Amino acid sequence: MTVKTIAVLGSGTMGHGIAQAAVAAGFDAVLYDIQEDFVAKGAARIRKSLARRVEKGKLEQDQMDAILGRLRTSTNLAEAVKDADFVIEAVPENLELKKKIFAELDRVCKPEAILATNTSVLSVTAMAGATERKDQVIGTHFFNPAAVMKLVEVICPVGVGEKTVEIALETMKRMGKVPIRVKDTPGFIVNRLLGPLYMTAAQMVLEGTASAEEIDTAMKLGAGHPMGPCELADFGGFDVIQMAQDSVFEYTHSESDKLNILYRKMIEAGRLGFKNGKGFYDYLPDGTKKPFKVF
Ligand SMILES: NC(=O)c1ccc[n+]([C@@H]2O[C@H](COP(=O)([O-])OP(=O)(O)OC[C@H]3O[C@@H](n4cnc5c(N)ncnc54)[C@H](O)[C@@H]3O)[C@@H](O)[C@H]2O)c1
Incomplete structure (x- = not known):
């Protein structure tokens, strides 16, 4: 056909x-x-x-x-x-x-x-x-x-x-x-691989290893990523990431796939990412963004 x-x-x-x-x-x-x-x-x-x-x-x-x-x-x-x-x-x-x-x-x-x-x-x-x-x-x-x-x-x-x-x-x-x-396995290829990156980036923000903006800059300049993991997580949406990680974790039971608590807290705080203008960054009406101070 x-x-x-x-x-x-x-x-x-x-x-x-x-x-x-x-x-x-x-x-x-x-x-x-x-x-x-x-x-x-x-x-x-x-x-x-x-x-x-x-x-x-x-x-x-x-x-x-x-x-x-x-x-x-x-x-x-x-x-x-x-x-x-x-x-x-x-x-x-x-x-x-x-x-x-x-x-x-x-x-x-x-x-x-x-x-x-x-x-x-x-x-x-x-x-x-x-x-x-x-x-x-x-x-x-x-x-x-x-x-x-x-x-x-x-x-x-x-x-x-x-x-x-x-x-x-x-x-x-x-x-x-x-x-x-x-x-047909949870996360397929791209989301399965992105999950641990998003989780580690969030953990580093929580621990104060570096800010979300510094992590993004590091991965763009050091690993050649066009977008940093925090920017990309904002773009994906935290509620979507939560659903994806829960289903990948249920399948792999790997600690690196477990939803990081920071995403749950961000969702509870009404921050879903780019789609509602509030994620690791605040997205301003003029099209610019400024880092959000998590704690
Ligand atoms: N947004 C993304 O980045 C993205 C990326 C890849 C895959 N997906 C997947 O694509 C699908 C759609 O996501 P989206 O972001 O476009 O959602 P969306 O909310 O933007 O659009 C969904 C549309 O479906 C319509 N709809 C609701 N019930 C319906 C029904 N019974 N019959 C027909 N239409 C109905 C809604 O009116 C709406 O227009 C989801 O399965 C999502 O997981 C989304």
Whole structure:
């Protein structure tokens, strides 16, 4: 099967970016959400992002029009996915919700359609288990911002069909991404490796070894990281990191994967990271940031 039409479920941070990557690469895409104003907002974010590329001279106006011509929005699930060869679910990170959606997709999608999830930490195998097409379910873990970031972790659940994996890898390449195949294990590759880095950085802040800003500068200049671990943790979001670490720790039982108490305290203090402007840094309205004194 050659994928022509991709349906993306959820038009939030990730969904709109995934749909943008799909239409920019020449696929027809349908962006679905539960409310008209949500899909409208997702489509507007895509338009704004493309318009910026036109302003910068990176895209012609007629190319932008052609890209947008391949995008459709919908608030009716059965209608949204009826022509889809490949469905990518990007709804909130809640296993019960995702399982319910996969069971529904199984009923309404074409028999040959492949069902993918963008989950960061949940079990893709559990989602496959909610369907009768267990060999046609896979994970496609995009990174934020999805229209720009090249990596997609292609997560293989227990029982996945080799054909499904091949089609997923090929579709991601056609979307301009670099897919990496990985087994369905908590944290996959990137978050599994980032966890101990985030935990150690937080422990060093707690101990007063150095400030978050000094740790970030050290890792940027000494290890060639484009962002320091505290900045990156802010960008990931502490609530998301908590969920990821809890699931990785449950799997590895390794002390280095255990959620550092500082993240729990930051969450209790209402500091979630960049998304609410409060993390290891305070993000100011003028676009600058200043270090936050933890204690
Ligand atoms: N934000 C990130 O950096 C990031 C990175 C990688 C993966 N992810 C994963 O991607 C998924 C989506 O995350 P996000 O950050 O885009 O969330 P988000 O909250 O920005 O967007 C979720 C969207 O799903 C919609 N939605 C809620 N219930 C729905 C339903 N029943 N059917 C269809 N749409 C529904 C919401 O209205 C919202 O527009 C999650 O599984 C998350 O773990 C997020």
